[in-house]
Amino acid sequence: MYARQVTIANQEGFHVRPAQLFADKAAEFEAEIKVKAADGEADAKSMLELMTLGLEKGSAITIEADGADAQEAADALAGLVESKFGED
Amino acid sequence: MDARTMQGIGVSDGIRIGPAFLYRPHGETAARTAGQPGPGEETPRLGEEEAARETKRLEAARDASVAAYDALIERAKLTVGEQQAAILVGQQRLLTDKAFYPPIAKLVAEERLPAEAAVRQVVEQVAGKFERLASDYMRERAADIRDIGGRLLGELTGEGAGQLASLTEQVILIADDLAPSDTVQLDKNVVLAFVTRKGGKTSHTAILSRSLGIAAVVGAGNALDEIQDGDLLIVDGAAGVCHVRPDEATVAEYRTRMEEEARRLEQLAAFREAPAASRDGKRIEVAVNIGTVKEAEAAADSGAEGVGLYRTEFLFMHSDHLPTEEEQADAYTQVAELWGGRPVIIRTLDIGGDKALPYLPLAKEENPFLGYRAIRIGLDRPELLRTQLRAILRASAHGKLRVMFPMISSLSEWRRAKAMLEEAKAELDREGVAFDRGIEAGIMVEIPAAAMQADSFAREVDFFSIGTNDLVQYTLAVDRMNEQIAHLYDYFHPAVLLLIRRVIVAAHRAGKWTGMCGGMAGDPLAAPLLLGFGLDEWSMDVSSINRIKETVSRLDSAECTALADRLLEEATPEDVRRELKAYVDGL
Numbered sequence: 001m002y003a004r005q006v007t008i009a010n011q012e013g014f015h016v017r018p019a020q021l022f023a024d025k026a027a028e029f030e031a032e033i034k035v036k037a038a039d040g041e042a043d044a045k046s047m048l049e050l051m052t053l054g055l056e057k058g059s060a061i062t063i064e065a066d067g068a069d070a071q072e073a074a075d076a077l078a079g080l081v082e083s084k085f086g087e088d
Numbered sequence: 089m090d091a092r093t094m095q096g097i098g099v100s101d102g103i104r105i106g107p108a109f110l111y112r113p114h115g116e117t118a119a120r121t122a123g124q125p126g127p128g129e130e131t132p133r134l135g136e137e138e139a140a141r142e143t144k145r146l147e148a149a150r151d152a153s154v155a156a157y158d159a160l161i162e163r164a165k166l167t168v169g170e171q172q173a174a175i176l177v178g179q180q181r182l183l184t185d186k187a188f189y190p191p192i193a194k195l196v197a198e199e200r201l202p203a204e205a206a207v208r209q210v211v212e213q214v215a216g217k218f219e220r221l222a223s224d225y226m227r228e229r230a231a232d233i234r235d236i237g238g239r240l241l242g243e244l245t246g247e248g249a250g251q252l253a254s255l256t257e258q259v260i261l262i263a264d265d266l267a268p269s270d271t272v273q274l275d276k277n278v279v280l281a282f283v284t285r286k287g288g289k290t291s292h293t294a295i296l297s298r299s300l301g302i303a304a305v306v307g308a309g310n311a312l313d314e315i316q317d318g319d320l321l322i323v324d325g326a327a328g329v330c331h332v333r334p335d336e337a338t339v340a341e342y343r344t345r346m347e348e349e350a351r352r353l354e355q356l357a358a359f360r361e362a363p364a365a366s367r368d369g370k371r372i373e374v375a376v377n378i379g380t381v382k383e384a385e386a387a388a389d390s391g392a393e394g395v396g397l398y399r400t401e402f403l404f405m406h407s408d409h410l411p412t413e414e415e416q417a418d419a420y421t422q423v424a425e426l427w428g429g430r431p432v433i434i435r436t437l438d439i440g441g442d443k444a445l446p447y448l449p450l451a452k453e454e455n456p457f458l459g460y461r462a463i464r465i466g467l468d469r470p471e472l473l474r475t476q477l478r479a480i481l482r483a484s485a486h487g488k489l490r491v492m493f494p495m496i497s498s499l500s501e502w503r504r505a506k507a508m509l510e511e512a513k514a515e516l517d518r519e520g521v522a523f524d525r526g527i528e529a530g531i532m533v534e535i536p537a538a539a540m541q542a543d544s545f546a547r548e549v550d551f552f553s554i555g556t557n558d559l560v561q562y563t564l565a566v567d568r569m570n571e572q573i574a575h576l577y578d579y580f581h582p583a584v585l586l587l588i589r590r591v592i593v594a595a596h597r598a599g600k601w602t603g604m605c606g607g608m609a610g611d612p613l614a615a616p617l618l619l620g621f622g623l624d625e626w627s628m629d630v631s632s633i634n635r636i637k638e639t640v641s642r643l644d645s646a647e648c649t650a651l652a653d654r655l656l657e658e659a660t661p662e663d664v665r666r667e668l669k670a671y672v673d674g675l
Binding site: 009012013015016017023043045046047048049051052054056079080082083084085086 | 178181182185186188225229232405444446450
């Protein structure tokens with residue numbers, strides 16, 4: 001298992017578009033990926049579960065990946081969060 | 089029944105008078121009852137065979153809903169634009185999300201619930217989760233979930249969602265809540281306005297109603313229960329008011345206001361064709377700010393004389409890879425051709441600060457607005473800027489393009505950027521590629537240092553364009569995103585005004601011209617000052633053009649010069665604002 005901690009940096013948090021980008025990116029990997037936050041956890045491949053975590057700017061999350069491409073997956077997803085999803 | 093007045097939240101301006109139409113969304117009538125247990129009854133369980141049939145029905149409804157979204161998305165792209173259509177793309181994605189559809193299918197297959205009951209159960213469960221979240225935005229997403237569920241139910245019952253699209257008489261729509269997928273179907277010639285029980289200012293529906301030009305009041309609450317089909321209504325979108333069964337005097341009053349509103353818009357529209365000039369005949373150039381080829385197309389007939397700011401970062405942000413020279417040249421050529429010889433100022437890539445690119449990771453910074461952004465990135469990673477400059481030059485053969493460098497703080501930065509432009513020209517020459525040899529190059533003035541050195545810059549650049557949004561932020565040390573200090577952010581601060589005048593005067597002394605592409609250029613209150621300073625080119629959002637032309641047509645340039653000189657002596661932003669207001673109101 002491989003884990004990365006990141007802080008949500010974009011203004012909106014996990015609104016529709018960021019959640020969609022995140023889930024779609026996660027779906028590119030074989031690994032099982034979880035997003036853990038203060039108020040619960042979500043399947044990284046589910047846009048819906050990600051949104052209902054209510055993550056806002058400044059929320060800390062842990063991305064936990066398990067599987068052959070775990071490290072690659074967690075790094076890619078952490079990079080996406082850090083890039084602020086290309087938000088305005 | 090008596091006349092009533094209801095107060096909600098006005099989200100889209102306009103006064104409309106018409107009969108009420110109570111909208112019961114897809115699936116809410118038949119589907120709400122089909123398969124729904126009566127009070128005290130348990131939902132009946134299905135037999136094994138029935139459950140298998142039900143699963144097939146559910147799958148068919150899912151596929152039909154996905155296809156219906158495809159059509160809605162295409163339509164939305166045409167009527168409300170790519171950005172708003174993204175709302176529906178998100179809904180379509182949620183419909184097939186692993187936390188939405190599979191649980192419904194499981195309830196049917198394993199719990200043997202009828203499909204409708206399964207949809208309803210999951211929708212309520214998920215919508216409930218959103219309703220418990222902290223932010224308004226997330227709570228409003230519950231409406232998106234119900235919209236998706238309603239669509240599935242509509243397909244299951246065969247009712248579809250044709251109700252709104254088949255309206256022919258002009259009506260004012262009354263609904264519990266309008267889903268974005270409902271809203272995009274509305275035709276403003278049929279649906280004059282809508283009023284909803286729920287909803288807030290930031291809902292997708294509110295945003296869509298403004299794009300569509302439909303007057304709207306949301307969050308009017310349970311008072312709406314008193315409205316019946318066919319009741320006469322008056323909706324005042326700006327005030328957030330809905331009058332139900334108004335008396336004749338009220339109707340007459342609003343008819344007059346509607347006529348005034350129409351006259352005002354018509355008067356403004358008359359300015360579209362006219363070149364912008366003051367009462368005494370001083371010409372100014374009115375231009376438009378754009379970010380995409382689509383916007384360039386939409387604004388081509390707006391009465392703008394050119395594009396004062398083409399923000400190229402959207403081209404980069406909407407791509408999943410660094411756009412190639414070909415891709416960039418293609419976009420810039422399209423814009424140049426659409427504007428057929430009218431000048432288009434292309435700003436080179438302005439990322440960093442609050443704008444990032446997924447494929448170009450930038451380190452996290454303590455002070456991103458004072459950090460690695462715009463031309464600083466372009467000079468540090470010359471391959472990026474070089475590619476863009478080559479693309480701009482290639483496109484310059486197809487129209488009248490100008491190049492503008494953002495975030496210039498010193499002459500050395502400008503000289504390096506200009507040298508790269510000259511290198512790109514030399515390369516294209518060697519390759520035998522055509523471009524406009526007379527292409528003008530200028531800088532965006534948004535850092536006080538550049539404004540202070542305007543005289544030195546004016547000797548070397550072809551033009552200036554003042555970016556007031558950042559100039560104010562950097563001059564006053566006010567983060568424009570920080571709501572706590574938002575009141576300090578004011579372009580009427582005398583220090584900002586002194587810098588603006590300094591830039592314009594320096595340009596004129598060197599025989600050059602100055603434009604402005606920040607929010608200030610589109611503010612009618614600022615018009616007397618900017619005219620008085622002698623600003624040459626005013627670039628703004630497309631919606632401000634007619635109003636600015638109209639304001640300027642009522643101004644006298646000599647009087648404004650005297651006024652501007654006097655206002656620079658004022659001590660505070662509030663003083664400047666007050667004097668300007670008095671002046672404009674007295675015209």
